[in-house]
Amino acid sequence: MAIQRSRIRKFLVVAHGEPLAPRQLRRLARGRYVICLDGAANDNPSLRPDLLLGDMDGISAPALRRMRRWKVPVLALTDQNTTDLEKALLWCAMHKAKDVVVVAATGRRMDHTLANVSLLRRFDRKGAVLEFRTGLERIRYLKNRRLSLAAKRGQRVAVFGAPEATVWSTGAKYPMTGLLLRWGILESVSNECTGRRFALRVEGEALLVMEEK
Amino acid sequence: MAIQRSRIRKFLVVAHGEPLAPRQLRRLARGRYVICLDGAANDNPSLRPDLLLGDMDGISAPALRRMRRWKVPVLALTDQNTTDLEKALLWCAMHKAKDVVVVAATGRRMDHTLANVSLLRRFDRKGAVLEFRTGLERIRYLKNRRLSLAAKRGQRVAVFGAPEATVWSTGAKYPMTGLLLRWGILESVSNECTGRRFALRVEGEALLVMEEK
Structure with a gap:
């Protein structure tokens, strides 16, 4: 759970929306501490994150086995008042993030898409950059x-x-x-x-x- | 261009976003005057709309040939200050719409998704219902x-x-x-x-x- 690669202030959060192509994901992950939200592990079988985070109600059994085999630390958070992405962004803020990129925050369900876009406002802080990437677009x-x-x-x-x-x-x-x-x-x-x-x-x-x- | 099936006040607008399954689309089209935005004709090869509307910069040659074969009336509008969906909603309002369902207004590009969601506010009028359907969700x-x-x-x-x-x-x-x-x-x-x-x-x-x- 502790940041292994010390002093990293750049984060990549992989959410449950429309997944990016593996090549795009690999490019964005370079030099970043990678947090995978639980259900997102199902969509990105080649992704080996630094942390698996969420309420763990969306991850499939094979994806969970893969994470265990890779010894990925798991942060299981069950508070139902915040979404997994909100929890991840709070975690990044706690670790003094300077730069956070979130992928797959949009697409598929519109309730999640709109809630996630509204998080951009909630987490705006001076000195930290928060950006969503969809593969087609960037959103700030x-x-x-x-x-x-x-x-x-x-x-x-x-x-x-x-x-x-x-x-x-x-x-x-x-x-x-x-x-x-x-x-x-x-x-x-x-x-x-x-x-x-x-x-x-x-x-x-x-x-x-x-x-x- | 005139409404053939006179006195219809229920409309279905098919936009360019993530397309619905043909079965869902057929079900929603029942009893509605169907307007297809130009590029949407490419995604829905089995859709035979009552009107094809837009700036006609997004429709493929095969889709356009199909529309001609079916003798679908074409309303080519080239004003670049409004999007195709905005033009379609204005057209529905001009024809005293009581009930408008828009499908495929979200997904794919986030610029279009956010612009279309904001149209829900712009076109809110007493007595007319405007709803987006994504296949998974309805949005009002x-x-x-x-x-x-x-x-x-x-x-x-x-x-x-x-x-x-x-x-x-x-x-x-x-x-x-x-x-x-x-x-x-x-x-x-x-x-x-x-x-x-x-x-x-x-x-x-x-x-x-x-x-x-």
Whole structure:
């Protein structure tokens, strides 16, 4: 349960949603402490995590045997008031995470998808980066922040008020200059990056969804 | 383009997300005027809609040939400021829709999924019911409303503030009595129906995600 590879502050959490391709998962796992939520072990047979975490009601018998054979530490948490992903993010925060990537947090069930997207807001802390990766896209929550990311020409980008933000962009085909985005009222979808960087300034709270390239 | 089956006020919109099983789609289409968004025709080869609608940049040549063979009316709309689903919902509203079901509005791309979920709020009108179906779940937006639905014991139900609501439930395992739900702060997930009806009273704005049974 203790972090074996000491001083690692970068985490990868593998959740139960739509799984990533094994190749993408391996690439994201590099240099990160990997936490697998229990049911996610069923979907990712080649994944050997540093920790198996959850209420252990979703893992299959073969996946559990595999974890035991690999001597993966198990953190069984049965509190029903928090989801497995919430428990994992709390665990990362306790271990002074600087950078957390969550994969398979979306897709399949919409109750989990929406609950997980809302966790982006709940766990926003200064100094720690939390990002979801779907294989197709990356998703971040930004509150009163500036962000600058490497981009490619034509890369799709969308910004949502979460629930509300005024935004300014640099490097977007349809520039946002003091644009008021409100969830369910106005969002910026089907925008595109024009060059090698995409920058966003947010006053208020927003979700950024950026295509993977 | 005119509604052939006159006086139909029930619509089914088939979007580009994760497609439903053909059997589920056929069941939902019964008694409804069916609108297929252009790219969705590629995913549903056995679907013969009443109308094909969209900017026509996503439909494949074989799907378009199929639509022509079936003499499906085509409504090509090229305004880039609205998504195809938004155009379809506007079209339904223009035709005095009383009941609109949208399938495949979620899954695959998260930019589309989040934009589509936010449309539930934008298109909420008194007297018209708008519901998303994913094959696994149904999703509704409720503003200052009461709702009572047929349920089965053990059926999963989740309620989210969208962005904020106080809610009261009847027929839930974990009863909500004046519970304040706020997006990214507190939601009710992994709740369950206890009997044959599930009722919800909402002050404010909420999303209901209910398992299909």
